[in-house]
Amino acid sequence: MAFVPGQPVTAVVQRIEIQKLQQGEHLILGFSIGGGIDQDPGQNPFSEDKTDKGIYVTRITPGGPADVAGLMMGDKIMQVNGWDMTMVTHDQARKTLTKKKEDVVRLLVTRKSLEDAVKHSKGCYPRK
């Protein structure tokens, strides 16, 4: 998941569609995010590369919309409804996810197990 500046980022992603749940007067998604370009990347427990300033899923409310949709803890969110999430501040990410006018968010998330699965299916083991 490390990136080389100036080169396009490639990742194996999973598309997850989450329906927002109305709770009182808020629409909630049922997970928490951490990370962002204005945050300290060294404190992210889920990233492999400790300089990765992307948005990560840090907590999932069990039984919430995100859990139902298949989001897992530790996923890195690459896109939300087409908006890029790899180079945003923490607040920008929060705002993108909690737009009042949208009641469904389509996320592209990536995780290590996805890449491993693709590699396995290709038939070649990761070379050391």
Next chain:
Amino acid sequence: MQSPTVMEAGEEVLQVLGVCETVEEIKDVIVTTTEEDSNTNSPPVASSGPGTKPSQDDNWGETTTAVTGTSEHSLSQEDIVRITKDLEDSVGLDCRRYFTLTLAVILGLLVFLTPLAFLVLPHLLWPERLQSCGTACEGLFISVAFKLLILLLAVWALFFRPPRAGLPRVFVFRALLAVLVLLFVISYWLFYGVRILDSQDENYQGIVQYAVSLVDALLFIHYLAIVLLELRQLQPCFSVCVTRSTDGETRHYNLGQLSIQRAALAILEHYYCDFSVHNPALLSASKSRAAKHLAGLKVYNVDGEFPAAPAEGPGNNAAAGLAHSQSRAMIAAAARRRDSSHNELYYEEAEHERRVRKRRARLVVAVEEAFTHIKRMQEEEQKKAPGDVMDPREAAQAIFPSMARALQKYLRTTKQQHCHSMESIQQHLAFCITNNMTPKAFLESYLTPGPTLQYSRDHWLARQWTLISEASVTSGLKDGTVFLLKCVDFSLVVTSKKIPYIQMSEEYIDPKSHKFVLRLQSETSV
């Protein structure tokens, strides 16, 4: 004087009573009690010393071993050597010193009397033709007088100081300056003689101005002398590393641009203040180990040739080859032998350390207790009890016996007993009592070996030093200069390194540029 508080066996009584006697007797007492302690570490102090009494220990003859050269005996023999050398050399040095002194005095007199002579001679030789001295001319007299006074004081301050040492070669700068002054004065006299005396010039003011110019130039030469002799070596240029050859104690000093002999003098003055006193008794352990290594293997040649002849000259190839093969064989055998001397060393040192610490603890307690027996008398008490009053020396003698034994044992364990005589210990005790020092302050000079200056004159052991150098001793210090300062017991190895040229650059930091942000790691739920 109260009797000593501790009295156990008969031998210990002998020891305590022997405390107040001369150093010679103390050596004998050490002989006997060393046997009782069965102290295998200490050097065979039981080797012969001047004035030993064999009746003190019947086994004395049987328990002596080979002389290792570090006993008290060797110390006194070196003393004799040193005294004879001093007698020989003192005559030669004094002659040289007086010779330079007389030369300097003659030059000084010449320099001071020259302006006065310039002023006085016209009045003596052609007084009737001389123009009278006007106001400006008389003003110049005052200036000549004061400048001469300043010159006199300056020369006295710079040159007429008691010499600190006798150096092997002449001071190059001083000699050059003396020659310069001499040439200068001679040239002035020449000019004076030819242009003024011969022609009998009547313009007295011109003559006075000439004398004033002489004194001015002399003051400038004195300024040159200050710069060359004093100021030039103040800026540190070299870092010298001084190592003592016997125990490796090393110090580093910064020196300016000096000649080798002056650098050696500066180093010696630092040596007496900084290096701890040279204690030959501490080297005995390593010497005995080395002797054991040598004695461990002996090479016998069974082929009948004589290997004892040392290989001399290139023609003696057979013997040289023999010696080579012998040494190679010895090295190989020593490598294969299971050597356990490192083990012995380790346990010896641990044992010694433990023993020193135990004796030190006893000593500290004894001294603290002794110090509680006396206190300074207040003014009011003076009227009450006039009988028991003691001066510091008597007070020291009163409390000394209670700590004498512990101190003696400690000094013996740390092999410092020859540095301190009973008289000097009592004097030090009286000094500490007078100045209200604590027991810890009193003990400090015995617990750690101090610099050589601290001990009495006869422990300085050498005032005659030899400078051994490959470069000429009047040449300046350079990077990588190595020379030796040898005295009777040891030598100081000195190496010098040039202090590198330091390139410093600046970086300006705006005080307002110190700004900080918090490291964030927030988690938001969506």
